[in-house]
Amino acid sequence: MDVIETLKTLWNDSGFHSFFTGDGWKNLIMIFVSCLLLYLGIKKKFEPLLLVGIAFGCLLVNLSYFGSGSSDALYHLDLWDNFLDPAHEDYHSYGAILKHGGLLDILYIGVKAGVYPSLIFMGVGAMTDFGPLISNPKSLLLGAAAQMGVFLAFFGAVCLGFTGQEAASIGIIGGADGPTAIFLTTKLAPHLLGAIAIAAYSYMALIPMIQPPLMRLLTTEKERQVKMEQSRTVSKTEKIIFPIIVAMFVILLLPSTAPLVGCLMLGNLWRECGVTERLSDTVQNALMNIVTVFLGISVGATTAASRFLSLETIKIVVLGLTAFCFSTVGGLLVGKLMYRLSGGKINPLIGSAGVSAVPMAARVSQMEGQKANPKNFLLMHAMGPNVAGVIGSAIAAGFLLAVFK
């Protein structure tokens, strides 16, 4: 055995060597980015359940994928490019992915097929009490208003040169709903998935910093001090009927929302019907955790340096922030309108909870309301628009999917 030759081969095969050939330096930058994301997730607690997985997926792919020749990589961008290329023999062939793919390629099939986001929605449905929304259906208007950022960011993205499909995927960041953003992006612009998922989850984690300045800017002290009346008690029958009505109505209106809305409402029906506690418990805990593991790591895997480090990513980050801000503004403006129309009975701060980040946005409304008036308890009132936002962002995603698919 030629020791020198063997050492040379080992060195040439190693990732360390790859850092110094071609675009390998980009992987080094991405490894730094993944460490930064790990820091934000672990130390700063930015959506840690997903961000830690995404960051580690990002680390793994950038340690193992250095272009199309990387046979030992955990995730292969080139395989997925072939999967999406109608001219290629592996077009839409999951078999080819299973045959040639790495571990993360196989896990990513669940994202590509739209399975993980829908299962996450099932868990969200099982964890959500729609009572505040049922007792005050006006909350739906705030949930609709807070989708303003989705469509403004879509428009902005088209102006910046993105295609319709890409712009739709970027705009949905404003819905403040991670699974919806992943679901829509996988269908319309899968090459942007990493950047969009990271932007969506980072901004969701930053809601307590993004929203309060806008809330104070757009509302007066008097408006923030409004103490809202207690809503009526919702009967168990109403809670059982609600998911059935919403599923029937929304899916008939926009069939493309069926995977998300269907799973959300099925999860909620399991929670409310009172005879499926075991299933509700499994979906809320065990299933949700398992899917979160797969979703986080496989979305992180799409952030391979050769795709992620581009001007497009910076544009997505900026547009995502714009989308979030405008969604907050939309909710607050309609909140102010409702304050006027109700003769000062509705606190406009609950409008900002219309972005669907549950329950973070509602908690921000509660905190800001209490700062203005320590006797204010807006949490339950803000939960109405908050869960309405989940339905609103699913409808927005369904519309964009219907138009651009």
Next chain:
Amino acid sequence: MIEDLTIAAEALTEATTEAGDKLSIGEAAGTAAFGYAVVFAGLVILMIVLYCTGAYFKSKEAKEKAAVEAEKKTAPAVQAPAVPAAEPKLAPGSAGHVKLFDVPDKEAAMIMAIVADKMQKPLNELHFISIKEVK
């Protein structure tokens, strides 16, 4: 209405397909405005449906209440045996009763939940003695 929306969405889809992947600014503005309108329309109709079901359940509840009250009035008063009332059974994991002074049950529950959240302790490990509104 649903048919109209579907036709409009189809027209938009055709427009975007004809224009290729890139949209003109006018088309993008139209799609954005129409999309926002669809979200509003969908949720407004859902709101109306919820108001209707809510009204039905409220009237049903009111009828049931009235029937119970009428029954109470017509039924002969039954003398209850002079047995001391048994202590109400506590819920599993409960730390006992809390006395409320001018505070509704729901607000008390919210206050207890907020205190538990701020203290980072499970609610069943805290014992609230009383909650009083300071006027």
